[in-house]
Amino acid sequence: MHSPARILIVDDNEANRDIIRARLSAHGYDLMQAADGEEALAQARGHLPDLILLDVMMPKIDGIEVCRRLKADPDLPFMPIILVTAKADTRDVVAGLEAGADEYLTKPIDHTALVARVKSVLRLKALHDQVAEQAAELAAWNRTLKERVDRQVAEIERMGRLKRFLSPQIAGLVLADGQERLLESHRRDVTVVFCDLRGFTGFAEVAEPEEVMAVLGAYHESLGAFIHKYEGTLAHFAGDGAMVLFNDPVPCADPCERAARMAVDVRREVSSLVGEWRQFGHDLGFGVGIAHGYATLGCIGFEGRQDYSAVGTVVNLAARLCSAAESGQILVDSRVRVAIDSLADTDPAGDIALKGMRRRVSAFLLQGLRN
Secondary structure, three states: OOOOOEEEEEOOOHHHHHHHHHHHHOOOOEEEEEOOHHHHHHHHHHHOOOEEEEEOOOOOOOHHHHHHHHHHOOOOOOOOEEEEEOOOOHHHHHHHHHOOOOEEEEOOOOHHHHHHHHHHHHHHHHHHHHHHHHHHHHHHHHHOHHHHHHHHHHHHHHHHHHHOOEOHHHHHHHHHHOOHHHHOOEEEEEEEEEEEEEOHHHHHHHOOHHHHHHHHHHHHHHHHHHHHHOOOEEEEEEOOEEEEEEOOOOOOOOHHHHHHHHHHHHHHHHHHHHHHHHHOOOOOEEEEEEEEEEEEEEEEEEOOEEEEEEEOHHHHHHHHHHHHOOOOOEEEEHHHHHHOOOOEEEEEEEEEOOOOOOOOEEEEEEEEEOO
16 A cells, blocks of 8 residues: 655745645645745655645745755655745746746645646656656666576576486476486486497498488487487487486486387387388388496586496496397397386397307397387
8 A cells, every 4th residue: 555645845934834734634645844945955855755845935045946956966866846936927937947846836826726736746756756666677687687697598508418418308307406416426227228220330331421411310300209208318329329318317217118118119210211211222220229227327528528428237238239139129138128027028039148248148129018
Protein backbone atom coordinates (compact mmCIF):
# COMPACT_ATOMS: atom_id res chain seq x y z
CA MET A 1 0.00 0.00 0.00
CA HIS A 2 1.41 3.40 -1.04
CA SER A 3 1.86 6.04 1.65
CA PRO A 4 -0.03 9.34 1.07
CA ALA A 5 1.74 12.06 -0.84
CA ARG A 6 3.67 14.45 1.40
CA ILE A 7 3.02 18.13 0.69
CA LEU A 8 4.93 21.06 2.20
CA ILE A 9 2.90 24.30 2.50
CA VAL A 10 5.13 27.38 2.71
CA ASP A 11 3.67 30.81 3.54
CA ASP A 12 4.59 33.49 6.08
CA ASN A 13 0.89 34.06 6.70
CA GLU A 14 -0.53 31.43 9.04
CA ALA A 15 -4.11 32.09 7.85
CA ASN A 16 -3.11 31.36 4.27
CA ARG A 17 -1.43 28.10 5.37
CA ASP A 18 -4.53 27.06 7.30
CA ILE A 19 -6.77 27.72 4.29
CA ILE A 20 -4.64 25.55 2.00
CA ARG A 21 -4.32 22.84 4.66
CA ALA A 22 -8.09 22.78 5.17
CA ARG A 23 -8.75 22.43 1.45
CA LEU A 24 -6.23 19.59 0.97
CA SER A 25 -6.74 17.64 4.19
CA ALA A 26 -9.92 16.04 2.85
CA HIS A 27 -7.87 14.30 0.14
CA GLY A 28 -5.72 12.35 2.59
CA TYR A 29 -2.38 14.05 1.94
CA ASP A 30 0.42 14.15 4.52
CA LEU A 31 0.64 17.92 5.08
CA MET A 32 3.60 19.88 6.49
CA GLN A 33 4.08 23.63 7.03
CA ALA A 34 6.88 26.19 6.95
CA ALA A 35 6.61 29.89 7.87
CA ASP A 36 9.50 31.35 5.85
CA GLY A 37 12.12 30.60 3.21
CA GLU A 38 14.80 29.31 5.58
CA GLU A 39 12.38 26.94 7.29
CA ALA A 40 11.14 25.83 3.88
CA LEU A 41 14.69 24.88 2.80
CA ALA A 42 15.27 22.95 6.03
CA GLN A 43 11.93 21.10 5.81
CA ALA A 44 12.45 20.26 2.14
CA ARG A 45 15.94 18.85 2.71
CA GLY A 46 14.94 17.02 5.87
CA HIS A 47 11.66 15.44 4.76
CA LEU A 48 11.86 15.35 0.93
CA PRO A 49 8.21 16.21 0.25
CA ASP A 50 6.47 15.04 -2.92
CA LEU A 51 5.22 18.56 -3.62
CA ILE A 52 5.90 22.07 -2.33
CA LEU A 53 3.26 24.82 -2.36
CA LEU A 54 5.54 27.84 -2.15
CA ASP A 55 4.53 31.45 -1.50
CA VAL A 56 6.56 34.03 -3.42
CA MET A 57 6.55 37.05 -1.13
CA MET A 58 8.22 36.05 2.17
CA PRO A 59 10.77 37.63 4.54
CA LYS A 60 14.42 36.51 4.73
CA ILE A 61 14.37 34.43 1.56
CA ASP A 62 11.60 34.83 -0.99
CA GLY A 63 9.92 31.94 -2.74
CA ILE A 64 11.76 32.37 -6.03
CA GLU A 65 15.16 32.10 -4.31
CA VAL A 66 13.99 29.06 -2.33
CA CYS A 67 12.88 27.48 -5.60
CA ARG A 68 16.20 28.30 -7.26
CA ARG A 69 18.24 26.76 -4.42
CA LEU A 70 16.19 23.58 -4.21
CA LYS A 71 16.28 22.99 -7.96
CA ALA A 72 20.05 23.63 -8.07
CA ASP A 73 20.86 21.08 -5.33
CA PRO A 74 22.09 17.88 -7.08
CA ASP A 75 21.67 15.82 -3.90
CA LEU A 76 17.91 16.32 -3.79
CA PRO A 77 15.42 14.20 -5.71
CA PHE A 78 12.86 15.75 -8.01
CA MET A 79 10.47 17.82 -5.86
CA PRO A 80 7.86 19.66 -7.92
CA ILE A 81 7.06 23.20 -6.81
CA ILE A 82 3.86 25.17 -7.28
CA LEU A 83 4.45 28.88 -6.75
CA VAL A 84 1.63 30.71 -4.96
CA THR A 85 1.63 34.45 -5.55
CA ALA A 86 -0.72 37.37 -4.95
CA LYS A 87 0.73 39.16 -7.90
CA ALA A 88 -0.82 38.86 -11.31
CA ASP A 89 2.28 40.36 -12.88
CA THR A 90 3.44 38.15 -15.74
CA ARG A 91 7.07 38.97 -14.96
CA ASP A 92 6.69 37.46 -11.48
CA VAL A 93 5.30 34.24 -12.94
CA VAL A 94 8.07 34.09 -15.56
CA ALA A 95 10.74 34.64 -12.92
CA GLY A 96 9.35 31.77 -10.87
CA LEU A 97 9.20 29.40 -13.83
CA GLU A 98 12.74 30.32 -14.84
CA ALA A 99 13.86 29.53 -11.29
CA GLY A 100 12.55 25.98 -11.79
CA ALA A 101 8.95 26.11 -10.59
CA ASP A 102 6.71 23.50 -12.21
CA GLU A 103 3.35 25.30 -11.85
CA TYR A 104 1.83 28.41 -10.30
CA LEU A 105 -1.35 29.60 -8.60
CA THR A 106 -2.51 33.14 -7.88
CA LYS A 107 -4.17 34.42 -4.74
CA PRO A 108 -6.92 34.34 -3.74
CA ILE A 109 -6.66 30.60 -4.39
CA ASP A 110 -9.54 28.91 -6.12
CA HIS A 111 -10.33 25.60 -4.36
CA THR A 112 -11.02 23.68 -7.57
CA ALA A 113 -7.87 24.97 -9.26
CA LEU A 114 -5.78 24.15 -6.18
CA VAL A 115 -6.92 20.53 -6.03
CA ALA A 116 -6.60 20.06 -9.79
CA ARG A 117 -3.08 21.52 -9.91
CA VAL A 118 -1.94 19.45 -6.93
CA LYS A 119 -3.24 16.20 -8.46
CA SER A 120 -1.70 17.04 -11.83
CA VAL A 121 1.73 17.82 -10.40
CA LEU A 122 1.67 14.74 -8.14
CA ARG A 123 1.01 12.59 -11.23
CA LEU A 124 4.05 14.24 -12.80
CA LYS A 125 6.06 13.43 -9.67
CA ALA A 126 4.92 9.77 -9.73
CA LEU A 127 5.88 9.39 -13.38
CA HIS A 128 9.24 11.05 -12.79
CA ASP A 129 10.00 8.74 -9.84
CA GLN A 130 9.01 5.71 -11.90
CA VAL A 131 11.35 6.71 -14.70
CA ALA A 132 14.13 7.45 -12.20
CA GLU A 133 13.65 4.04 -10.57
CA GLN A 134 13.77 2.30 -13.94
CA ALA A 135 16.87 4.27 -14.87
CA ALA A 136 18.54 3.21 -11.63
CA GLU A 137 17.63 -0.42 -12.27
CA LEU A 138 18.98 -0.15 -15.81
CA ALA A 139 22.20 1.40 -14.54
CA ALA A 140 22.60 -1.39 -11.99
CA TRP A 141 21.83 -3.97 -14.69
CA ASN A 142 24.46 -2.41 -16.97
CA ARG A 143 27.04 -2.40 -14.18
CA THR A 144 26.65 -6.14 -13.76
CA LEU A 145 26.18 -6.89 -17.48
CA LYS A 146 29.80 -7.72 -18.17
CA GLU A 147 30.00 -9.97 -15.13
CA ARG A 148 26.84 -11.82 -16.15
CA VAL A 149 27.95 -12.12 -19.77
CA ASP A 150 31.32 -13.49 -18.68
CA ARG A 151 29.56 -15.96 -16.38
CA GLN A 152 27.23 -17.10 -19.16
CA VAL A 153 30.09 -17.45 -21.64
CA ALA A 154 31.99 -19.53 -19.09
CA GLU A 155 28.88 -21.67 -18.62
CA ILE A 156 28.57 -22.18 -22.37
CA GLU A 157 32.24 -23.09 -22.61
CA ARG A 158 31.85 -25.58 -19.75
CA MET A 159 28.83 -27.10 -21.46
CA GLY A 160 30.77 -27.30 -24.72
CA ARG A 161 33.65 -29.10 -23.03
CA LEU A 162 31.34 -31.55 -21.31
CA LYS A 163 29.33 -32.26 -24.47
CA ARG A 164 32.49 -33.45 -26.19
CA PHE A 165 32.21 -36.67 -24.24
CA LEU A 166 28.90 -36.59 -22.34
CA SER A 167 25.35 -36.80 -23.62
CA PRO A 168 23.47 -33.47 -23.39
CA GLN A 169 21.33 -34.84 -20.54
CA ILE A 170 24.34 -35.82 -18.45
CA ALA A 171 26.25 -32.64 -19.31
CA GLY A 172 23.28 -30.57 -18.17
CA LEU A 173 23.01 -32.56 -14.95
CA VAL A 174 26.68 -32.10 -14.12
CA LEU A 175 26.49 -28.35 -14.78
CA ALA A 176 23.21 -27.88 -12.93
CA ASP A 177 24.52 -29.59 -9.81
CA GLY A 178 27.99 -28.06 -10.10
CA GLN A 179 29.48 -31.54 -10.01
CA GLU A 180 32.40 -31.26 -12.39
CA ARG A 181 34.33 -33.11 -9.66
CA LEU A 182 32.65 -36.21 -11.14
CA LEU A 183 35.17 -35.91 -13.95
CA GLU A 184 38.16 -36.21 -11.63
CA SER A 185 40.18 -39.44 -11.60
CA HIS A 186 38.37 -42.30 -9.84
CA ARG A 187 37.69 -46.05 -10.02
CA ARG A 188 34.32 -47.60 -10.91
CA ASP A 189 32.77 -50.63 -12.56
CA VAL A 190 31.68 -49.66 -16.06
CA THR A 191 30.34 -51.17 -19.23
CA VAL A 192 32.61 -50.42 -22.18
CA VAL A 193 31.48 -50.53 -25.81
CA PHE A 194 33.88 -50.50 -28.76
CA CYS A 195 32.61 -50.38 -32.33
CA ASP A 196 34.13 -49.76 -35.73
CA LEU A 197 33.61 -50.27 -39.43
CA ARG A 198 34.97 -53.41 -41.06
CA GLY A 199 37.04 -52.85 -44.20
CA PHE A 200 37.39 -49.13 -43.57
CA THR A 201 41.17 -49.01 -43.95
CA GLY A 202 41.07 -50.59 -47.38
CA PHE A 203 38.14 -48.41 -48.38
CA ALA A 204 39.97 -45.23 -47.30
CA GLU A 205 43.01 -46.19 -49.41
CA VAL A 206 41.10 -46.35 -52.70
CA ALA A 207 38.14 -43.99 -52.18
CA GLU A 208 38.18 -40.27 -52.81
CA PRO A 209 38.57 -38.17 -49.64
CA GLU A 210 35.10 -36.69 -50.19
CA GLU A 211 33.62 -40.20 -50.25
CA VAL A 212 35.43 -41.11 -47.04
CA MET A 213 34.13 -38.00 -45.31
CA ALA A 214 30.57 -38.67 -46.48
CA VAL A 215 30.69 -42.24 -45.13
CA LEU A 216 32.14 -41.10 -41.80
CA GLY A 217 29.60 -38.30 -41.51
CA ALA A 218 26.64 -40.65 -41.92
CA TYR A 219 28.21 -43.23 -39.60
CA HIS A 220 29.03 -40.73 -36.87
CA GLU A 221 25.57 -39.16 -37.03
CA SER A 222 23.87 -42.55 -36.57
CA LEU A 223 26.20 -43.60 -33.77
CA GLY A 224 25.98 -40.25 -31.97
CA ALA A 225 22.18 -40.28 -31.96
CA PHE A 226 22.07 -43.59 -30.09
CA ILE A 227 24.86 -42.63 -27.69
CA HIS A 228 22.71 -39.67 -26.67
CA LYS A 229 19.52 -41.73 -26.59
CA TYR A 230 20.95 -44.20 -24.08
CA GLU A 231 22.93 -41.50 -22.21
CA GLY A 232 26.31 -43.01 -22.83
CA THR A 233 29.61 -41.24 -22.36
CA LEU A 234 31.67 -40.85 -25.53
CA ALA A 235 35.22 -41.51 -24.43
CA HIS A 236 36.87 -41.92 -27.81
CA PHE A 237 35.89 -41.07 -31.36
CA ALA A 238 38.53 -41.45 -34.08
CA GLY A 239 37.84 -42.26 -37.70
CA ASP A 240 35.66 -45.34 -37.87
CA GLY A 241 36.19 -46.35 -34.22
CA ALA A 242 34.36 -45.26 -31.09
CA MET A 243 34.52 -46.07 -27.38
CA VAL A 244 31.43 -45.50 -25.23
CA LEU A 245 31.08 -45.85 -21.46
CA PHE A 246 28.04 -46.58 -19.32
CA ASN A 247 27.71 -46.03 -15.56
CA ASP A 248 30.15 -43.15 -15.52
CA PRO A 249 30.57 -40.30 -14.73
CA VAL A 250 26.92 -40.42 -13.65
CA PRO A 251 25.96 -43.87 -12.33
CA CYS A 252 23.02 -45.76 -13.82
CA ALA A 253 21.25 -48.92 -12.63
CA ASP A 254 21.44 -50.83 -15.92
CA PRO A 255 24.72 -50.09 -17.77
CA CYS A 256 24.94 -53.48 -19.51
CA GLU A 257 21.35 -53.27 -20.70
CA ARG A 258 21.85 -49.75 -22.05
CA ALA A 259 25.04 -50.82 -23.82
CA ALA A 260 23.31 -53.83 -25.37
CA ARG A 261 20.30 -51.81 -26.53
CA MET A 262 22.54 -49.14 -28.02
CA ALA A 263 24.66 -51.74 -29.83
CA VAL A 264 21.61 -53.47 -31.32
CA ASP A 265 20.09 -50.17 -32.47
CA VAL A 266 23.37 -48.98 -33.97
CA ARG A 267 23.86 -52.32 -35.75
CA ARG A 268 20.43 -52.06 -37.31
CA GLU A 269 20.98 -48.46 -38.39
CA VAL A 270 24.48 -49.04 -39.77
CA SER A 271 23.28 -52.15 -41.63
CA SER A 272 20.99 -49.87 -43.63
CA LEU A 273 23.94 -47.57 -44.34
CA VAL A 274 26.10 -50.53 -45.37
CA GLY A 275 23.47 -51.46 -47.97
CA GLU A 276 23.53 -47.93 -49.36
CA TRP A 277 27.33 -47.83 -49.42
CA ARG A 278 27.49 -51.09 -51.35
CA GLN A 279 25.47 -49.52 -54.14
CA PHE A 280 28.44 -47.20 -54.62
CA GLY A 281 30.91 -50.07 -54.52
CA HIS A 282 32.01 -49.58 -50.90
CA ASP A 283 32.39 -52.94 -49.15
CA LEU A 284 32.06 -52.06 -45.49
CA GLY A 285 30.78 -53.84 -42.40
CA PHE A 286 30.27 -53.13 -38.71
CA GLY A 287 31.36 -54.88 -35.50
CA VAL A 288 30.90 -54.30 -31.75
CA GLY A 289 32.57 -55.52 -28.55
CA ILE A 290 31.09 -55.04 -25.05
CA ALA A 291 32.72 -55.81 -21.69
CA HIS A 292 31.94 -54.99 -18.05
CA GLY A 293 34.41 -54.50 -15.20
CA TYR A 294 36.41 -52.04 -13.13
CA ALA A 295 38.40 -49.21 -14.68
CA THR A 296 40.11 -46.00 -13.66
CA LEU A 297 38.34 -43.00 -15.22
CA GLY A 298 38.95 -39.29 -15.55
CA CYS A 299 40.12 -36.51 -17.83
CA ILE A 300 43.31 -37.07 -19.79
CA GLY A 301 45.14 -34.70 -22.09
CA PHE A 302 46.83 -31.34 -21.72
CA GLU A 303 45.95 -27.67 -21.24
CA GLY A 304 43.41 -26.65 -23.84
CA ARG A 305 42.56 -30.18 -24.98
CA GLN A 306 41.22 -32.92 -22.74
CA ASP A 307 39.15 -36.04 -23.19
CA TYR A 308 37.29 -38.15 -20.69
CA SER A 309 38.44 -41.76 -20.84
CA ALA A 310 38.92 -45.06 -19.01
CA VAL A 311 41.99 -47.21 -18.40
CA GLY A 312 41.98 -50.85 -17.37
CA THR A 313 41.67 -54.45 -18.50
CA VAL A 314 37.96 -54.07 -19.22
CA VAL A 315 38.78 -51.42 -21.82
CA ASN A 316 41.29 -53.69 -23.56
CA LEU A 317 38.82 -56.57 -23.42
CA ALA A 318 36.04 -54.60 -25.10
CA ALA A 319 38.47 -53.38 -27.76
CA ARG A 320 39.73 -56.92 -28.48
CA LEU A 321 36.18 -58.31 -28.63
CA CYS A 322 35.34 -55.61 -31.16
CA SER A 323 38.38 -56.57 -33.25
CA ALA A 324 37.38 -60.26 -33.11
CA ALA A 325 33.75 -59.60 -34.10
CA GLU A 326 32.91 -60.25 -37.71
CA SER A 327 30.78 -57.87 -39.74
CA GLY A 328 27.33 -57.61 -38.18
CA GLN A 329 28.39 -59.27 -34.92
CA ILE A 330 28.18 -57.99 -31.35
CA LEU A 331 30.53 -59.89 -29.04
CA VAL A 332 30.03 -59.56 -25.27
CA ASP A 333 31.93 -60.98 -22.32
CA SER A 334 30.42 -63.30 -19.69
CA ARG A 335 29.58 -60.48 -17.25
CA VAL A 336 27.55 -58.63 -19.83
CA ARG A 337 25.81 -61.86 -20.89
CA VAL A 338 24.73 -62.58 -17.31
CA ALA A 339 23.47 -59.00 -16.82
CA ILE A 340 21.31 -59.07 -19.98
CA ASP A 341 20.29 -62.71 -19.84
CA SER A 342 16.63 -61.96 -19.09
CA LEU A 343 16.17 -59.64 -22.07
CA ALA A 344 18.66 -60.76 -24.72
CA ASP A 345 19.21 -63.74 -26.97
CA THR A 346 22.86 -64.78 -26.92
CA ASP A 347 24.85 -67.68 -28.33
CA PRO A 348 28.23 -68.94 -27.13
CA ALA A 349 31.07 -67.87 -29.36
CA GLY A 350 33.57 -70.12 -27.54
CA ASP A 351 36.76 -69.33 -25.72
CA ILE A 352 38.54 -66.82 -27.89
CA ALA A 353 42.26 -66.06 -27.87
CA LEU A 354 42.40 -62.29 -27.98
CA LYS A 355 45.47 -60.28 -28.90
CA GLY A 356 47.28 -59.05 -25.80
CA MET A 357 45.28 -61.30 -23.46
CA ARG A 358 47.16 -64.11 -21.70
CA ARG A 359 44.09 -66.23 -21.16
CA ARG A 360 41.37 -67.19 -23.57
CA VAL A 361 38.13 -65.31 -23.00
CA SER A 362 34.62 -66.71 -23.05
CA ALA A 363 32.66 -64.64 -25.53
CA PHE A 364 29.02 -64.58 -26.57
CA LEU A 365 27.20 -63.36 -29.64
CA LEU A 366 24.38 -60.91 -28.91
CA GLN A 367 21.77 -61.90 -31.49
CA GLY A 368 18.95 -59.58 -30.44
CA LEU A 369 16.73 -58.30 -27.66
CA ARG A 370 13.35 -59.61 -26.61
CA ASN A 371 10.41 -57.22 -26.41
